[in-house]
Amino acid sequence: MEKKRGKKKAASVIAKIYVILLFIFIYAPVVVMIVFSFNDSRANVVWSGFTLKYYKKLFVDSGIWEVFGTTLLIAVISTLIGVFVGTTGAVGLRSAKFKGKKLIMNTIYFPIVIPEIVLAVATLLVFNLSNVSLSIGTIIIGNTTLVLPYVYITVKARLAGMDPSIEEASLDLGADRLYTFLHVTLPAIMPGVMSGAFMAFSLVLDELIVTSFLANAETTTLPMKVYSMIKKGISPEINALTTLIFAFCMVCLLIYLIKWAFDVHKVKKARANAML
Numbered sequence: 647m648e649k650k651r652g653k654k655k656a657a658s659v660i661a662k663i664y665v666i667l668l669f670i671f672i673y674a675p676v677v678v679m680i681v682f683s684f685n686d687s688r689a690n691v692v693w694s695g696f697t698l699k700y701y702k703k704l705f706v707d708s709g710i711w712e713v714f715g716t717t718l719l720i721a722v723i724s725t726l727i728g729v730f731v732g733t734t735g736a737v738g739l740r741s742a743k744f745k746g747k748k749l750i751m752n753t754i755y756f757p758i759v760i761p762e763i764v765l766a767v768a769t770l771l772v773f774n775l776s777n778v779s780l781s782i783g784t785i786i787i788g789n790t791t792l793v794l795p796y797v798y799i800t801v802k803a804r805l806a807g808m809d810p811s812i813e814e815a816s817l818d819l820g821a822d823r824l825y826t827f828l829h830v831t832l833p834a835i836m837p838g839v840m841s842g843a844f845m846a847f848s849l850v851l852d853e854l855i856v857t858s859f860l861a862n863a864e865t866t867t868l869p870m871k872v873y874s875m876i877k878k879g880i881s882p883e884i885n886a887l888t889t890l891i892f893a894f895c896m897v898c899l900l901i902y903l904i905k906w907a908f909d910v911h912k913v914k915k916a917r918a919n920a921m922l
Contacts, residue, residue, distance in 0.1 A: 676892065683885035700882040704890075707883060710871075714887065717868040720782060720857075721850040724789040728846045731790075732797030733839055737831060740805050758795045765792065766859035773860070780862040788860045789850045796849065797842035804838025840902060848895070 683701070687694035704710065739751055757765055769788045778784060812834065816826040832839070854869040861870070872884055 679885055680889045680892070683882060683889045685882060685885075688882060701886045704883045704886045710883060710887060713866050713871050714868055716782070716865065717851060720785050720789060720867065721847050724786050724793060724850045725843055725847045727786070727790045728793040728797050729839060729843045732794050732842060733801050733832075733835070736798050736801040736805055737827065737835075740802070754795050754798050756795075757792050762792070762855040766856045769856070770859045780860055780865075782865055784860040785857050785865065785867075788856045789853055792853065792856055793846035793849050796845045797839075800842035800845065801835055801838045804835040808834050837906065844899070851891070 682693075684696050684698065685693055686697040686699075735754070739747065766788065769784075769791065773780065773784055808831075813826055813830055816830045817823070821829075852869050853867075854873060857867050858870060861867070868887075872880060875881065875884070
């Protein structure tokens with residue numbers, strides 16, 4: 647018994663150390679980026695003192711904000727299209743019955759399996775053969791193709807845990823399919839939809855390969871700008887901007903988690919009252 651307890655204790659300690667090291671490995675670069683965004687030196691190597699001057703420069707640098715605005719526009723539109731197509735596709739394919747369904751469901755995973763450079767080159771060839779000029783529109787199409795499987799997978803996983811009898815009850819009571827989807831299915835799978843949306847947005851926001859292949863000479867996104875600055879050295883203004891982006895994403899995630907916890911508490915309370 648003592649040996650088993652000793653082994654369990656040792657395994658528990660090793661597991662805790664592993665988790666701590668994993669978190670350090672993931673978040674240490676983010677912490678370094680945030681710290682050096684307040685560094686008085688332009689070199690991201692030596693700490694020279696605390697300053698807010700690069701945040702001040704950031705807010706008056708119209709060039710960076712223009713690039714960030716373009717990146718944000720592409721990310722938002724690609725995410726919205728990806729969420730709409732991915733969600734409706736997952737819901738539609740779940741109950742649809744037709745020849746070739748399995749083939750379509752399997753091909754949705756291709757953008758995840760194949761390397762991004764292959765997807766970028768293939769998409770570029772399609773646009774060239776179709777005589778479509780490269781623009782923000784082609785970037786949006788390419789990024790939507792990239793993130794679509796992620797939304798589909800998260801929504802599909804949520805649908806797998808959903809009781810289909812709820813939808814059947816809604817249809818039996820006289821509701822049409824659109825009403826059932828909007829008021830029954832969508833609220834039930836909303837956590838999966840939101841997870842897919844967050845994932846898609848973050849993927850598009852830092853996408854470099856697909857965007858570089860499908861952008862014209864006049865379009866520059868934030869990842870492209872940062873990549874072009876590597877040889878000269880990344881400006882602390884970029885550190886400041888990425889810190890603000892990270893903070894904004896964390897606030898959005900926190901708001902969503904608080905809302906989710908509130909909804910769960912509300913449901914539990916309603917169930918408890920119903921039992922009484």
